Every structure is written in structure tokens, then in C-alpha cells.
Amino acid sequence: MIVVNTESVPGYQITSVLGIVQGNVVRAKHVGRDIAAGLKNIVGGELKGYTELLTESRRTAIERMLSQARELQADAIVNVRFSTSAVTQGAAELYVYGTAVKIEPVVQAAMAT
């Protein structure tokens, strides 16, 4: 599945729009990560535990969005957007949404004109 955050997919044309697909995930950090981050916070620098948490959350959210798109038998998801919100202290929601579409490759000659 082609996933892009632009309105179109270069080299392809959109033949039909299937609708919005979305995925969300609320993740909490565990205490161990909090303690490690607390120590790291004295000197500054990257808090790897939190970065990983975000990466995992994004992956899960995208995966959920993809499974919705597969149900619709979409070829691609365009205009993907993320949003985050802090639900409580220590838990954050990551929400991803996009438009599922059907696409077809454009012939190279047609693209040049």
C-alpha cells in the first residue's frame, strides 16, 4: 500500500476516493522509562525511551489505519495527517488519518506532456 502525506501520488492517478481511514493509539509510559528520563533530564540530551515510545505508537496507529484501508480494498492512502493530544499526565494519544483511494499508474508518456 502506498502511503503519502501529499494530495496526489506522482506517477499515479486517483480513480476513486473511498473515504477517510484512521487509526489511533493511547500509550502510557512505564515508570522505568520515567525514572531513566528523569535522570537524563539533569544533563539534557535525547530521551531515547520516549522517542521509542513515539515510534512504536506511530507504527501501531499507522497499522490500524492500514487495516481499515485494506478492508476498503484501497490501493493507497493520501493526505495522511497526524495529531497528538495529552490525555493525562503520562498518557498521550496519537491519531492518524488519511483518505483511502484507488489509483492507477499513469503511462510515462502521458506524464511528460
Place this chain on the structure above:
Amino acid sequence: MDMELIFGLFVVGLPVFMLAFAWAMGVWVTRRHEADLAQRELAVAHILIHNSGRLQDATTGPHPPMMITSEVTLGVDHFRGFLGQWKSLFGGQVRSYQMVLDRARREVVMRMLEQANEMGYTALANLRIDFADISGSALTRRKAADISVLATGTAYFVAPKS
């Protein structure tokens, strides 16, 4: 020396020592990160990056365009956090935070470019940068904020200039 004096020195000395230690380490961490970024930027300097949704000069490459995401969480060191709090009494620019935010943004963009480069893409469109408040600092007004930056973009192939 009597016990009270030792105790007094400890009470005053420890926070001062912590601030000095955090300041020194913070400067070191910042310099190292900036030097690292400057070096990595050279390797991906050829990739075109823009925040327009239109993929002009796009060409079909070996694989279709792909969305790329990256994220980073940077902590603000104890000393800068302290400065930031002090500054918030009077208002005005908090330079120590600005610098950390700048570094966080450079880092996420760099990670995206590196991912794109690894897969052979030559351009990155529709760059979007967001912030995530994962530690809920905005809710609790905790002293040192963790800065999480998320970036999204679409990697594609751009036609080489003739």
C-alpha cells in the same frame, strides 16, 4: 566543625553543585549534538526538501513515493530548566528553550532525510513538523519540559536537472 555548619553547607552546596554539573554537561551535550548534526547534514545535502504538497518535477523511480516519519524527544537540562523558570517570572524570550527546540527540529528533519537517502529517494515533499506533549508538561506545569517533535513527509524521486 560543628554539625550545623556541615549540614548548612550540604543544603546550600548540593543544589548549587547540581546546577553547575547540569550546566557543564548541558553545554557538552549541546556542542556534541550540533557537531554531529553539522557532519550528518553534509551526507544528505543533495536531497531536495520542501513543504509544498505539489510534487513538481516528480518522476517515477524504482519504487513509488512513500511517507516517512521520524520523531525525537529531547530533554531540557536541569540548568536550562531552572533558567526557564526564572525567566517566566519576568516574561520575555526563553533562549535556552529556543535552542533546544531548534536542535530537536534539526534532528527530526535529519532523521527523515537519512531514511529517504537510505532508500534512494532524491526529494522530500510536504514536510510537516508537530509537537507532542507526551510527558503532559502542559497539563501539570512540571518544571523541565520534555520536547517531543514529530515530523512527516513524503519521499519521492525528482527528475535530474538537464
